[in-house]
Amino acid sequence: xxxxxxxxxxxxxxxxxxxxxxxxxxxxxxxxxxxxxxxxxxxxxxxxxxxxxxxxxxxxxxxxxxxxxxxxxxxxxxxxxxxxxxxxxxxxxxxxxxxxxxxxxxxxxxxxxx
Amino acid sequence: xxxxxxxxxxxxxxxxxxxxxxxxxxxxxxxxxxxxxxxxxxxxxxxxxxxxxxxxxxxxxxxxxxxxxxxxxxxxxxxxxxxxxxxxxxxxxxxxxxxxxxxxxxxxxxxxxxxx
Numbered sequence: 001x002x003x004x005x006x007x008x009x010x011x012x013x014x015x016x017x018x019x020x021x022x023x024x025x026x027x028x029x030x031x032x033x034x035x036x037x038x039x040x041x042x043x044x045x046x047x048x049x050x051x052x053x054x055x056x057x058x059x060x061x062x063x064x065x066x067x068x069x070x071x072x073x074x075x076x077x078x079x080x081x082x083x084x085x086x087x088x089x090x091x092x093x094x095x096x097x098x099x100x101x102x103x104x105x106x107x108x109x110x111x112x113x114x
Numbered sequence: 115x116x117x118x119x120x121x122x123x124x125x126x127x128x129x130x131x132x133x134x135x136x137x138x139x140x141x142x143x144x145x146x147x148x149x150x151x152x153x154x155x156x157x158x159x160x161x162x163x164x165x166x167x168x169x170x171x172x173x174x175x176x177x178x179x180x181x182x183x184x185x186x187x188x189x190x191x192x193x194x195x196x197x198x199x200x201x202x203x204x205x206x207x208x209x210x211x212x213x214x215x216x217x218x219x220x221x222x223x224x225x226x227x228x229x230x
Contacts, residue, residue, distance in 0.1 A: 031217055042120070042207050043158070043221040088157065092217055102148075102209075102219060104157045 006089050006105035012112055018076040020108045022089030025070060029091035032065060034074045037086045037107070046074070046087075076110075084112045117141050118210050120222035127198055128230055135193045135225045137208030143188035144210035148219060149181070152205040164191045198229040 003025045012018045024032065030051050035043040049056045049063045049072075056063045062075040076083055089105040117140040127133050137147055145166045150158040162172045162183050170183035180202075182194040191210075195202055205226055209219040 033218070035221070040224070040226070042118075042223040043209075045116075045218060045220060048218060101160060101163070106157045 004089055004091055004103050004105035006087075006108045008106060009109050010111070012079050012110070014079060014081060014112055014114050016079055018074075018079045018083070018110055018112075020074045020076075020087050020089075020110065022072040022074075022105055023070055024072065024089070024091045024093075024103075024105075026091055026093030026103070027067075027070065029093045031092045032063075032072050033090045033092075033102070034061075034063065034072075035088040035090060035104075037088065039085075043088065079110075079112050081112050081114075084110055086110070116212055116218075116220040118208065118220050118222040120208055120225050122225060123223060124226045124228075126228045126230065129199050130197055132194055132196045133198055133227060135195075135206055135208075135227075137191045137193070137210070137222050139189045139210040139212070139220075142210070142212050144191075144212060145188060146211040147185060147191040148209045148211070149183060149191075149193050150207045150209065152207060152224075154205075158207060161193075195227065198227070200229045203227055203229045 006022045033048040034046045036046050037043050060077045064073045086107040086109050088107045090102045093103050119138045121136045147164045149161045152158050161176045162170045164170045164183045164185040166185045172178050185191040205224050207224040209221045
């Protein structure tokens with residue numbers, strides 16, 4: 001079955017870059033996503049990448065995709081305290097009934113300290 | 115764009131009562147909405163997929179009669195937890211699929227259900 005794995009915790013200093021890593025198993029996924037969840041809130045779609053792309057940059061966010069190794073990463077440049085949250089990696093595998101279900105990783109808790 | 119709301123944001127109820135949670139896509143039409151459950155410090159677990167005008171598709175292990183889903187319009191899906199018990203206490207999050215081409219889901223802010 002599909003599986004998405006992430007490291008559970010990352011601590012960085014304010015102003016440094018953060019890199020959150022994710023591995024997935026379903027090679028048929030067409031999109032991979034990064035979501036951000038702040039305490040007590042829903043998920044905010046940060047960015048997504050199409051499976052035929054290697055990289056996507058959006059302001060401070062850079063997504064790298066290594067399809068051969070099924071490895072996805074999210075780099076946050078100049079990390080700020082407001083970036084402290086849980087980051088979920090997800091793939092749209094397991095197509096059924098004409099739509100794809102999102103498969104989420106367990107989430108990486110990013111802590112930004114002064 | 116792509117705003118999804120949920121109501122209520124927090125509800126406390128007595129054991130045995132039923133609770134209805136609404137999920138609305140405010141600025142787009144969503145033929146497909148999803149209901150998730152999230153336990154503390156854990157990832158999201160998909161409960162069911164809600165399609166406008168048809169029956170919901172439930173994930174394995176999710177009781178259809180306990181978690182009633184209705185998707186009556188292109189902007190509204192409801193989840194009713196029937197005869198709630200303390201073990202149903204959780205954070206329930208909905209999402210709406212906006213774009214078939216890009217296949218993105220936009221999430222609501224979640225509903226915290228506490229059953230006493």
